[in-house]
Amino acid sequence: MRRPLPRVTAAAGCGGSGRELARFGDLAALDAVLVGPVGARPGEAAGGPVRTRLSVSPSGLVHTPAPVLPAAQVVDDLLPWFRARGVPVVLAVRGGTTGAVADLLLGLRRSLDFGVVAAVEIDLTAEREDTRPSIGALASTEPAGPWSADPQACLKLLSAAREQLPRDLLLTAKLAGECPDPLATARAAIGGGARALVLSGSVPTGPQEHLVGPAVGPVTLGLVSRVRAAMAAGRVPDVPVVAVGGVHDVRTALLARGAGASGVQLGSGLLGDPALLWEVHDALALAPDPEDLAPPLPLVDDDHATPVPTTPAPTD
Amino acid sequence: MSAPTLHRRAGEVVANRPLGAYRQLSVVLPALATPARPGQFVIVPPARADHVLPRTWWVAGERTEAGFGTTLELVVPGTGALPAPGEELQLTGPVGRGFGLPTTPVTAVVAAQGAAGAAARWLCELLRSVGCTVHLVSCADEPEQHVDLVLARRSADGVVLTELGSAAATLADLTHTLTPSVLYAAGPLSLSRTVALVAERAGAVSQVSGVGIGAEGLCGHGLCGACDLPLRATAGRGATVRPCADGPVLRGAVVDWAAVVDGDSVVAGDAVVEMGES
Numbered sequence: 001m002r003r004p005l006p007r008v009t010a011a012a013g014c015g016g017s018g019r020e021l022a023r024f025g026d027l028a029a030l031d032a033v034l035v036g037p038v039g040a041r042p043g044e045a046a047g048g049p050v051r052t053r054l055s056v057s058p059s060g061l062v063h064t065p066a067p068v069l070p071a072a073q074v075v076d077d078l079l080p081w082f083r084a085r086g087v088p089v090v091l092a093v094r095g096g097t098t099g100a101v102a103d104l105l106l107g108l109r110r111s112l113d114f115g116v117v118a119a120v121e122i123d124l125t126a127e128r129e130d131t132r133p134s135i136g137a138l139a140s141t142e143p144a145g146p147w148s149a150d151p152q153a154c155l156k157l158l159s160a161a162r163e164q165l166p167r168d169l170l171l172t173a174k175l176a177g178e179c180p181d182p183l184a185t186a187r188a189a190i191g192g193g194a195r196a197l198v199l200s201g202s203v204p205t206g207p208q209e210h211l212v213g214p215a216v217g218p219v220t221l222g223l224v225s226r227v228r229a230a231m232a233a234g235r236v237p238d239v240p241v242v243a244v245g246g247v248h249d250v251r252t253a254l255l256a257r258g259a260g261a262s263g264v265q266l267g268s269g270l271l272g273d274p275a276l277l278w279e280v281h282d283a284l285a286l287a288p289d290p291e292d293l294a295p296p297l298p299l300v301d302d303d304h305a306t307p308v309p310t311t312p313a314p315t316d
Numbered sequence: 317m318s319a320p321t322l323h324r325r326a327g328e329v330v331a332n333r334p335l336g337a338y339r340q341l342s343v344v345l346p347a348l349a350t351p352a353r354p355g356q357f358v359i360v361p362p363a364r365a366d367h368v369l370p371r372t373w374w375v376a377g378e379r380t381e382a383g384f385g386t387t388l389e390l391v392v393p394g395t396g397a398l399p400a401p402g403e404e405l406q407l408t409g410p411v412g413r414g415f416g417l418p419t420t421p422v423t424a425v426v427a428a429q430g431a432a433g434a435a436a437r438w439l440c441e442l443l444r445s446v447g448c449t450v451h452l453v454s455c456a457d458e459p460e461q462h463v464d465l466v467l468a469r470r471s472a473d474g475v476v477l478t479e480l481g482s483a484a485a486t487l488a489d490l491t492h493t494l495t496p497s498v499l500y501a502a503g504p505l506s507l508s509r510t511v512a513l514v515a516e517r518a519g520a521v522s523q524v525s526g527v528g529i530g531a532e533g534l535c536g537h538g539l540c541g542a543c544d545l546p547l548r549a550t551a552g553r554g555a556t557v558r559p560c561a562d563g564p565v566l567r568g569a570v571v572d573w574a575a576v577v578d579g580d581s582v583v584a585g586d587a588v589v590e591m592g593e594s
Contacts, residue, residue, distance in 0.1 A: 051545075272370050
């Protein structure tokens with residue numbers, strides 16, 4: 001039995017570790033809380049940046065990637081905390097190589113509190129490290145652009161992640177419009193085992209820098225509409241879609257719902273007003289879910305085993 | 317989860333007056349459950365629709381009167397649109413962990429820079445009220461940025477004005493002369509680093525603000541991670557502290573200042589090192 005996709009969570013890196021959100025409202029009222037990005041700290045040995053950097057731009061923010069939460073902290077500290085409160089968790093996982101992600105998931109999976117995890121989100125917008133054999137060493141790694149630029153690598157990554165996780169756990173893939181062919185990447189991610197897509201409208205502005213905020217709302221809506229249209233046309237398998245980027249109030253959340261997104265993630269809107277999480281949750285709970293409407297399942301009456309007409313026959 | 321949740325409230329601005337290079341707002345709120353402390357701050361929604369991040373302002377004073385409510389004094393940058401007296405102001409707070417007061421009367425040095433000077437002046441008053449001997453070091457390059465000096469001279473035993481470049485030397489001299497038990501720093505991260513290093517050298521305790529309240533590129537809610545600081549005890553494992561959520565006041569000794577990657581200028585952090593080596 002697959003658990004439903006949460007209607008609203010924080011975007012990875014915009015909700016702290018998830019626990020900070022408890023200061024602003026009742027987490028148990030939400031479908032789930034996103035914890036992440038979880039990963040192995042890449043630049044730790046080299047003294048890399050320990051924190052994200054935000055710079056303000058009109059109607060937006062330019063940010064560097066959020067620092068990852070170490071898996072040890074998630075296992076020792078965060079998962080027990082959420083489990084004690086009965087709050088389901090979405091783990092956002094980020095890694096540079098397939099092996100790094102698989103190792104990470106294996107470590108998380110061994111946690112005694114893994115049962116609280118409702119879904120795992122694999123970040124395909126993260127930088128991929130290319131591993132090549134070299135003379136005199138085992139391998140050399142160098143950045144090779146985001147995962148989403150290479151659908152085949154996405155397929156491998158998702159299937160490696162799928163292998164590490166329980167079969168009934170929802171696996172989602174996050175991809176942004178920056179990849180050359182979002183539809184190919186979406187197909188690959190679903191082929192690898194993702195059962196929901198997180199579509200981000202964040203716009204790359206430089207190396208390791210992205211523009212987010214209300215300014216990118218139309219980009220997100222365009223991407224969601226495009227992917228949903230491809231799903232309707234059968235070019236991409238039909239899975240639920242989550243919109244992230246530019247969703248900064250109830251109105252834009254309903255617009256995203258109208259474009260075909262089952263859920264939304266709040267990023268910079270949450271930084272301005274954390275109470276938005278509960279407002280958007282309540283608003284989306286009342287609005288119809290495209291997943292409930294879209295598949296026209298034939299209703300069958302148990303007693304007579306005949307299709308029941310769902311709509312009245314047109315008169316005249 | 318028993319703590320009350322933070323939410324935005326409406327306050328009424330009753331005064332908006334200049335304070336050196338800054339402005340001081342007096343805002344009346346429904347009475348606070350717990351008294352505010354110096355070192356706390358408030359989070360205010362952005363001034364304009366095209367701004368995403370909220371503004372963070374130091375709390376420079378609090379007065380609660382039964383049946384009337386709480387009046388908060390806020391120090392704000394003089395730029396941008398500010399509410400006039402009589403208008404409503406939405407704000408969250410006061411939030412954060414303020415400066416702790418010593419339980420016994422000791423000698424204390426308070427260093428301040430910028431708008432935090434008013435919060436430091438409030439801290440001096442409270443330190444005096446518990447019997448401490450207080451010396452205030454105000455660091456600024458512009459005369460207008462030394463705020464609240466008239467009140468500060470009443471509430472502190474000594475007030476020293478210094479430029480940013482010589483802040484470390486001044487603090488080291490003062491520490492050498494007075495041998496204070498505790499040093500406080502209110503202001504940007506560069507000042508906190510200087511004070512933490514001086515205190516460590518002198519064997520004193522330091523309480524520093526771990527985040528430059530009022531700086532751009534901060535959410536103040538503890539969600540964005542732009543204020544994370546590396547912890548010293550776990551240098552190898554990469555644990556961090558988030559001052560917006562866990563502070564803003566931290567003990568200077570817990571932060572691994574050598575690993576702090578900071579965009580703004582380092583106030584003579586190197587000067588401290590040089591002095592120690594000479």
